[in-house]
Amino acid sequence: MQEYKFTEEQEKEISRILAKYPVKTSALLPLLTLVQRADRVVSPEAMVAISKKLDVSPAYVQSVMSFYTMYHTEKVGKYMILFCINISCQLNGCDKLLEHTARKLNIKVGETTSDEKFTLHREECLAACTEAPMMRVNDTYYGNLTEQRIDQILESLD
Amino acid sequence: MTQILFKDINKEGLHTMKVYEGLGGYQSLKKAFAQKPEEIVEAVKASGLRGRGGAGFPTGLKWSFLAKDVFPRYLCCNADESEPGTCKDRELLLKNPHLLIEGMILCSYACRIETGYIYFRGEFQDLSFIMDKALDEARAKGYLGKNILGSGFDLDIHTHLGAGAYICGEESALLNSLEGGRGEPRMKPPFPAVEGLYSKPTVINNVETLCAVPYIVSEGADKYAALGTEKSKGTKLVSVSGHVKKPGNYEIEMGTPTSELIYNLAGGIQNDNKLKAFIPGGSSVPMLPADKVDTPYDYESLAEAGTMLGSGALIVIDDSINIVEATLRLISFYMHESCGKCTPCREGTRWLHQIVERIMQNKGQLEYITRLEDICDNMAFKTFCPLADACVAPVVSSIKYFRADYEEYFKNVPAGAAS
Ligand SMILES: Cc1cc2nc3c(=O)[nH]c(=O)nc-3n(C[C@H](O)[C@H](O)[C@H](O)COP(=O)(O)O)c2cc1C
Ligand code: SF4
Ligand code: FES
Numbered sequence: 001m002q003e004y005k006f007t008e009e010q011e012k013e014i015s016r017i018l019a020k021y022p023v024k025t026s027a028l029l030p031l032l033t034l035v036q037r038a039d040r041v042v043s044p045e046a047m048v049a050i051s052k053k054l055d056v057s058p059a060y061v062q063s064v065m066s067f068y069t070m071y072h073t074e075k076v077g078k079y080m081i082l083f084c085i086n087i088s089c090q091l092n093g094c095d096k097l098l099e100h101t102a103r104k105l106n107i108k109v110g111e112t113t114s115d116e117k118f119t120l121h122r123e124e125c126l127a128a129c130t131e132a133p134m135m136r137v138n139d140t141y142y143g144n145l146t147e148q149r150i151d152q153i154l155e156s157l158d
Numbered sequence: 159m160t161q162i163l164f165k166d167i168n169k170e171g172l173h174t175m176k177v178y179e180g181l182g183g184y185q186s187l188k189k190a191f192a193q194k195p196e197e198i199v200e201a202v203k204a205s206g207l208r209g210r211g212g213a214g215f216p217t218g219l220k221w222s223f224l225a226k227d228v229f230p231r232y233l234c235c236n237a238d239e240s241e242p243g244t245c246k247d248r249e250l251l252l253k254n255p256h257l258l259i260e261g262m263i264l265c266s267y268a269c270r271i272e273t274g275y276i277y278f279r280g281e282f283q284d285l286s287f288i289m290d291k292a293l294d295e296a297r298a299k300g301y302l303g304k305n306i307l308g309s310g311f312d313l314d315i316h317t318h319l320g321a322g323a324y325i326c327g328e329e330s331a332l333l334n335s336l337e338g339g340r341g342e343p344r345m346k347p348p349f350p351a352v353e354g355l356y357s358k359p360t361v362i363n364n365v366e367t368l369c370a371v372p373y374i375v376s377e378g379a380d381k382y383a384a385l386g387t388e389k390s391k392g393t394k395l396v397s398v399s400g401h402v403k404k405p406g407n408y409e410i411e412m413g414t415p416t417s418e419l420i421y422n423l424a425g426g427i428q429n430d431n432k433l434k435a436f437i438p439g440g441s442s443v444p445m446l447p448a449d450k451v452d453t454p455y456d457y458e459s460l461a462e463a464g465t466m467l468g469s470g471a472l473i474v475i476d477d478s479i480n481i482v483e484a485t486l487r488l489i490s491f492y493m494h495e496s497c498g499k500c501t502p503c504r505e506g507t508r509w510l511h512q513i514v515e516r517i518m519q520n521k522g523q524l525e526y527i528t529r530l531e532d533i534c535d536n537m538a539f540k541t542f543c544p545l546a547d548a549c550v551a552p553v554v555s556s557i558k559y560f561r562a563d564y565e566e567y568f569k570n571v572p573a574g575a576a577s
Binding site: 020021022023025026027028029030032033054063064067068069070071082085086087088090091092123124125126127128129130131132136139140141 | 230239240241242243244245247248273275279280281282283284287316318319320321322323324335336337338339340341342356397398399400401405406407437441471473474475479483484487488491494495497
C-alpha cells in the first residue's frame with residue numbers, strides 16, 4: 001500500500017481542525033470530509049493516514065466511516081447529485097423528475113456517468129422542503145425543480 | 159403577528175456583522191453581563207421557552223440541571239435538521255447566523271460554558287462556511303474570545319459537520335458523533351446535563367431554541383411569555399410544505415389555528431384540491447384528517463388532538479394521492495435511518511416496509527392491516543431511542559383515519575396473489 005500524502009494546504013487545515021477539540025478523535029469526521037472532498041473517495045491509504053494523525057487504528061476509522069452515508073469507498077463523480085425523494089418532495093412530483101435526471105445522464109440511480117462527471121443518488125429529506133422538489137449538487141441546493149430547470153442546471157456545470 | 163426570529167429575515171446582508179449590529183444585534187450581551195448567570199437562567203425559565211428540536215422540554219429547566227460545580231461544560235447546538243418536512247433552522251442559519259451566535263453566547267454565559275459547538279448535518283456544508291465567516295466576525299469584534307466585553311467571561315464557538323445520518327440529530331447520538339464515533343444513541347441516564355460531551359456537563363439545544371434567547375434577554379421574559387397560550391409560550395417557526403400554493407417557513411404566535419397556516423399564510427391547497435390530511439410536527443408525529451384543521455398550533459392542543467407539535471413541520475396532503483403512498487415513503491425513510499442497534503427497530507421497520515409494499519402491489523389482504531398493527535405494537539416504546547416510535551406514528555395514524563385507502567388496494571387483488 002502506498003503512503004497517503006496530505007498536501008501542505010491540507011496539513012494547515014488539519015492543524016486548524018485539531019485546534020477545535022480537546023480530544024483528537026473528534027477530528028475524525030472532519031478529516032474524512034477533507035479527504036472525501038479532495039479525492040471524491042476515501043481510500044484505504046487515506047484511512048491509514050487519518051488513523052495515524054489521530055492515534056486510532058485504521059479499523060476504527062473504517063468502522064466509523066461505514067456508519068455515515070457521505071463517505072465513499074468508490075470514487076464518485078465530479079458532481080455529486082443528491083436527489084431528495086422524501087415526503088414533501090414526493091408530494092411535489094420528485095419521482096418523475098428523478099427518472100428524468102437519470103435518463104438525461106444515461107445512468108441508473110446510484111451510478112456514476114462513464115466520464116466520471118456525475119453521480120446520481122437518491123437522498124432523504126435535505127431540509128429544504130418548502131422548495132420541493134429539490135436536489136443538492138455538491139454544496140449547492142437547487143429548489144423548485146422542473147424538467148427544464150434540471151436540464152439547465154446540468155448543462156451549466158462543466 | 160409578532161415576529162421575533164423572522165423580524166428582519168429578508169433584510170439584505172443580514173448575515174453580515176454590519177447589518178446585524180445596525181438592527182440592534184448583540185445589544186443583549188451588555189444587559190446579560192450586568193446580571194448574574196443564574197438570573198439569565200431564571201429569565202429563560204420565566205419566559206416559558208421550550209425546546210424547538212422536537213421534544214419541547216423547558217429550556218431554562220434544562221440549563222438548571224447541569225451538574226453543579228463540574229467544569230469544563232459544553233454547549234452543543236443541534237443543527238442536524240433532518241426530520242422530514244423541517245427546514246426552519248436552515249433558513250435561520252442561512253440568513254441570520256449572528257442571531258444564533260448571540261443566543262449561544264447568552265446560553266454559555268448563563269451556564270458558565272467556555273466552549274460551544276454547532277453540529278451541522280453533513281449536507282449543510284454551505285451553511286457551515288457562512289457560519290465560519292460569522293464566527294470570525296464575532297471574534298474580531300470581541301464578542302467571542304477572552305474576557306468578552308470586559309466581563310471576564312471567555313467563550314469560543316466552533317462549527318462541526320456530520321456526514322449523513324438522521325439519527326445524529328438525537329442528542330446522545332450527536333455527542334457520540336461529535337466525539338468521532340458511530341452515531342448511535344447512548345443509554346440515558348446519565349443525561350447530557352450530567353455527563354455529555356467528553357463525559358462533561360453539556361447543554362444541547364436546537365437552533366431555533368437558542369435563537370429565541372436574545373429577545374428574552376433584551377425585551378424581558380414577561381414580554382415573551384405574553385405571547386402564545388397559557389402553556390405554549392412565544393412564537394414558533396413552522397415549515398409548511400407539501401400540497402400548498404405558497405410553501406414556506408412562517409413565524410406564528412403559539413395557538414394560531416392550523417387552518418390559518420394552511421389557507422392563509424401558505425395560500426391554500428394546490429390546484430384548489432381538497433385537503434385530505436396533514437402532519438403537523440414533522441414525519442415522526444401522527445397525521446390528522448382534514449376535519450381537525452382548526453386545531454390551534456401549540457403543544458397542548460396538538461397533543462389533545464392525538465398528535466404532536468414535534469419539530470414544527472406542517473406537511474399538507476391533498477386528496478390527489480392515496481395516503482398509503484405517503485406512508486410507505488415515510489417507513490422507507492425510517493428503515494434507511496435505523497441505526498440497527500435494537501431488533502424491534504431494525505427488523506420492524508423492514509417488515510412494515512415489506513408488508514405495505516405488498517399491499518401497494520395489490521398482493522395484500524385485509525388481515526395485513528392487523529399484522530401491521532401488531533408489528534407497531536411490538537415496536538412502539540420498546541426501543542433504545544424514539545426512532546422506532548417515530549416510524550410507527552404514520553402507520554398507526556394512517557390506518558386509524560384512512561383505512562379506506564388501504565382497502566382500495568385489496569379490491570383488485572388477483573386470485574392467488576395474496577398470502
Ligand atoms: C431520531 C431523532 C432525531 C432528532 N433530530 C433532531 C434534529 O435534527 N434537530 C434537533 O434540534 N433535535 C433533534 N432531535 C431532538 C434532540 O434529541 C434533542 O431533544 C434536542 O436537540 C434538544 O434541543 P431543544 O431542547 O432545544 O429542542 C431528534 C431526536 C430524535 C429521537
Ligand atoms: S430505536 Fe432504532 S435508531 Fe434508535 S437506537 Fe434503536 S435501532 Fe437505533
Ligand atoms: S422532503 Fe425533500 S427536502 Fe425535505
